[in-house]
Amino acid sequence: MNTNGRLGGMSRRSLLTAVGAAAIGVSFTACGQEKPAAGPTGGEEPKLNFYNWDTYIGDTTLADFKKAAGIDVNMSLFATNDELFAKLKAGNPGFDVIVPANEFVTRMSQADLLQPLDHAKIPNKKNIDPAFLNPDYDPGRKFSMPYTWLVTGIGYRKSKVKGVPDSWKWLFDSDMYKGKIALVSDSADLIRIAAKYKGHSLNNIPPELVTEIEAMLIKQKPYVKAFHDDNGQDMLVARDVDLVMESNGDIAQVMRDDPDLAFVVPKEGSLLNSDTLCIPKGAPRPDNAHKFINYLLDAKVGAGISKTILYPTPNAAARALMPDSYKDNPVIFPAADAMAKCEYGAFEGAETASLYEQVVTRVRAA
């Protein structure tokens, strides 16, 4: 399906270019797309535009990289994969390294938005846990290097919740904690995890089950406080809610300051994700980008990042350098029996994404 992507019509990028140029008659140089100038780093100017998630890099990583390689990293932030995709699909505005999640690696590579990685320039690939080297979403790691992985579960306030809420039931199918629940706003994640609760795999959800999930969500909506944009941990800290659907790393970060918080991967299983380092098509400084990716995969550097962001790392060498408080943290590395039922969500095409979005629009309008 990826091959017919550009055949039918004009792509948006070419349209924008054509209309823009024809009507204005003047060509502007977009701010990001500077020509690489000669510099100390292999013909590229010593700069790099890094497009990353918030709270997703070590405290000193970028400064250390400048010291080590002499390259200035300019980091800007995005909040959702959709935002990243929407920005890049209209043409790369000048980013060199981006951090899409697994599903979007598939999606962006199908949309021809990613540049294949030159593995020879990333010797630190050897540090990566072999279990992460040939994932379904990017066979052979052609386009991506794993940065972190994460599992969605329930973050909760121990003093307000009876026992351990180890089932999605408390979020999807119960008024026990009414007004104290926050779910993710991302339609695909929401529906997939609901399918997990219903005992189905989170991929290839049959239409009847989607209908059933929609009815369940509409019934549950009065008890839900909010659909959050991946800031559920903040709502938990501010005591707006007591149970929240969030990823383990985000909850581990706030648990440092609030010992009343905890995290559980529900017994029905959950959604796994992996954020990856990629180079988008049209990156102005691919050489620097490879250097930067290789640097982030270094054992010591990786350990420094993990120490700050508290997300599970796929970097075996970095993990070996971490203290036991990280390696044995049940939030960061949940117990094997809970993890056994978790799966990666595959990219199932634009129609499915659009369908799930319609379901959530109906739920929220109901």
Place this chain on the structure above:
Amino acid sequence: MEQSWKAAKSLFAAVLGPPLFWLVAFFVIPLAIVWVYSFGQNQGLVGISFTGTFSNYARAIEPLYLNIFAKSAWIAAITTALCLVVGFPVALAITFAPTRTKAWLLLLVMLPFWTNLLIRTYALMAVLRTEGYINKSLEWLWNGVGGLAPLVGLARLGDFQPLELLHNNFAVVLGLVYVHLPFMVLPLYSALDRLDRSLLEASLDLGAGHLRTLFLVVVPMALPGIASGVLITFIPALGAYLTPDLLGGPDSQMIANVIERQFKRANDWPFGAAMSFVLMYFTFIAIAIQAVLSRKPRGAR
């Protein structure tokens, strides 16, 4: 002495040129592109084919989306009404203030514009949330009163139940009123300030009370100002995106949030474009109504 623009063509072009270029390059052309999208269809993940289809518009006027449009219009209408009720006395008070004070009062009205909308909205969240300033103050009062109650022989009060102020439609309307109030006050002020004071004196001298004077003399004369205030409050409120997103609850989605999700999560730009244009047509209708309203009083005169 009126001068025809034909007499100074080059000057006219020089003055008109830059704004016209700006308008065409950054408004008309982007809008035209979105308009063209709205008649297209997704081709794969990045491409759009222009098929001239009306299917996006057909979808946009399905009951599901019409209801969301209606709900957005309803929320915008409540916001506008509240702004008018709150803003009118404020504008009136500024009109009658001494000249020196007037400037300061107007500055106060415009002061919020110096802070970014996002920051103002987050500040409002800090005020409204479960453990926010309002609930904290109420809890303090409650516990203070509760501590005194046994002293005067009353039963102890129960535990304090925080008010649900954030993540619901109340918070959305409050946030929208807060943000749009200056848009209402300023046109009202400019209409009221030009009012002929002698007419008010005449009305009062001829025996009408203050309230009658207000509703029978001031309001009709200020009608064009009210209409433009209503319009420039209603239109941005109708397309509000940030406020319902941050302050709203699970059922607070407004049409702009749905449009945003078409461009991002659903990756359905043609449909998002069609909805944007349906929203724009509604805006045109509102402008037309305003034009009719503001013409009437002139005709009556």
